[in-house]
Amino acid sequence: xxxxxxxxxxxxxxxxxxxxxxxxxxxxxxxxxxxxxxxxxxxxxxxxxxxxxxxxxxxxxxxxxxxxxxxxxxxxxxxxxxxxxxxxxxxxxxxxxxxxxxxxxxxxxxxxxxxxxxxxxxxxxxxxxxxxxxxxxxxxxxxxxxxxxxxxxxxxxxxxxxxxxxxxxxxxxxxxxxxxxxxxxxxxxxxxxxxxxxxxxxxxxxxxxxxxxxxxxxxxxxxxxxxxxxxxxxxxxxxxxxxxxxxxxxxxxxxxxxxxxxxxxxxxxxxxxxxxxxxxxxxxxxxxxxxxxxxxxxxxxxxxxxx
Numbered sequence: 001x002x003x004x005x006x007x008x009x010x011x012x013x014x015x016x017x018x019x020x021x022x023x024x025x026x027x028x029x030x031x032x033x034x035x036x037x038x039x040x041x042x043x044x045x046x047x048x049x050x051x052x053x054x055x056x057x058x059x060x061x062x063x064x065x066x067x068x069x070x071x072x073x074x075x076x077x078x079x080x081x082x083x084x085x086x087x088x089x090x091x092x093x094x095x096x097x098x099x100x101x102x103x104x105x106x107x108x109x110x111x112x113x114x115x116x117x118x119x120x121x122x123x124x125x126x127x128x129x130x131x132x133x134x135x136x137x138x139x140x141x142x143x144x145x146x147x148x149x150x151x152x153x154x155x156x157x158x159x160x161x162x163x164x165x166x167x168x169x170x171x172x173x174x175x176x177x178x179x180x181x182x183x184x185x186x187x188x189x190x191x192x193x194x195x196x197x198x199x200x201x202x203x204x205x206x207x208x209x210x211x212x213x214x215x216x217x218x219x220x221x222x223x224x225x226x227x228x229x230x231x232x233x234x235x236x237x238x239x240x241x242x243x244x245x246x247x248x249x250x251x252x253x254x255x256x257x258x259x260x261x262x263x264x265x266x267x268x269x270x271x272x273x274x275x276x277x278x279x280x281x282x283x284x285x286x287x288x289x290x291x292x293x294x295x296x297x298x299x300x301x302x303x304x305x306x307x
Contacts, residue, residue, distance in 0.1 A: 001173045002142075002163060003152040015143045015164040016055035022100065022139045022160045023059050027069055030097035033134050041134065045070045045096045049083035049112075050262040051105055053141060070095075078264025081110040081209035085117050089124065096136050103142040103151070107259045107275055108207040109218030111149070114140050118157030147172045148215050149180055179280045184216040186278045186287060191219055193291045198223055198298070206265050206273055217279065220260070222272035223298055227306045230274045236297035240290045242276050 012018045023046065030044040046063075048056055050073045063069035072091040076083050083101050092099070099121065104111045118138055125135045139160035145151050146163050153161045172179070194203050207220040223233065230244035244257070256270035265273075276290070 001146070001151070001169050002161065003154045004161075008153075015053075015141070015162055018162045018164075019053065019055040019100075019141055020059050022162065023056070023063070023069075023098065026098035026137050026139070026160075027063070029137070030095075030134055042095045043067070043070055044098075045072070045093050047072050047074060047088060047091045047096060047099045049073065049088075049101050050075050051083075051108075051259045052100070052102055053106060053143075056100055056102075056141065076110075076263055079210065080212045081105070081108050081207075081263045082112050082212055085113055085120055088117060089120055092124070092136060094133055097134060098137050098139060100139040100141070102144070103140045103156070104144040104149070104215050105259065106144045107218075107257060108209075108220050108263060109144075109215035110207065110209055110263075111145070111213040111215065112140075114156050114158065122157065144215060147176065147179065148183065148217050150176065175280075180216045182280060183278050183282070186282050186284060187217055187219055189284050190276065190278065190287045190291070191221070193287055194219075194221060194294075197291050197295050204269050206260055206263070206269070209263075217277050218275065219277075220273055220275045222269045222274070223294070224269065224272065225298075225302070227301055228272050228298060230272055232301060232306070233272075233274065233294065233297050236300050237293045238296070240293040240297075242274055244273055244275065 010021075012021060026046070027044045030041060033041060046060060046069055048060060048071060060069065060071040064071055074083050074087050074091050088099060088101065099117070101112050101114065101117065103114055121136060121138050128135065137159040138157070139162070140156060140158050141162045142151050143162055143164045147168065151163070191205065202224050204222045204224055205219070206222060207214055207218060222230075234240070234242060234244065256267050257273060260270040260273055261267065
């Protein structure tokens with residue numbers, strides 16, 4: 001499914017453990033390596049983005065508190081929603097041991113430029129070797145991309161790739177192109193129906209960034225207007241099940257998603273965000289039902305605004 005060799009695959013309990021393992025093993029590898037120019041290597045430094053999953057962000061923050069590692073959180077571009085290659089390269093220091101950038105964001109669906117980053121990292125590592133500096137390892141969390149687009153570890157050029165085990169591997173290997181085309185068609189139909197139902201001026205697509213590719217199944221949008229926070233709209237839906245951000249943040253109430261804020265989305269827009277995902281079995285008829293449900297929920301909220 002991912003172009004790997006069996007001997008390169010390490011099974012863990014899930015994506016969170018896999019991401020944690022990458023961070024801790026890269027850090028340990030750095031510390032156990034040869035000293036730089038006759039002195040210790042210093043504190044390991046890691047580069048990541050400001051829109052990563054908590055299983056990357058939280059361990060890095062904890063390592064920082066314990067003064068066991070330093071981390072640079074590279075801000076994604078508000079124009080593209082991507083961690084741009086030049087910004088990532090600019091953050092690298094002599095004591096950098098790991099660059100970890102997700103392949104596709106789980107809230108916006110934006111696909112990051114990992115193959116391009118890996119090419120630059122290979123050239124950089126050659127220069128570092130000549131200078132006696134340690135190699136920088138490259139990791140991508142591809143959990144969101146599996147089943148929704150091509151994932152090949154050789155093409156990506158990374159040292160570590162995280163995937164998760166609930167994505168129907170055999171079916172994906174045989175049918176991913178057909179799945180991707182279907183999901184993109186249904187997702188685009190969903191966005192067209194939302195615009196038609198609410199009007200272009202009332203819908204803001206938080207996952208639309210000019211020039212950036214995105215996952216075929218994900219749509220993150222806000223219905224603009226007072227009192228239309230994502231969690232309130234969902235509470236008034238009768239059939240639609242969805243989230244206001246990442247499933248792992250479902251306890252955060254009406255606070256705007258830090259991922260969307262990190263992408264430059266205004267707080268009042270981010271507060272109204274909804275994330276809808278379509279699957280390989282989702283039909284246009286399903287979309288019609290979901291959009292109609294949203295229309296009635298918004299109408300209900302506007303008739304009875306919050307005090």
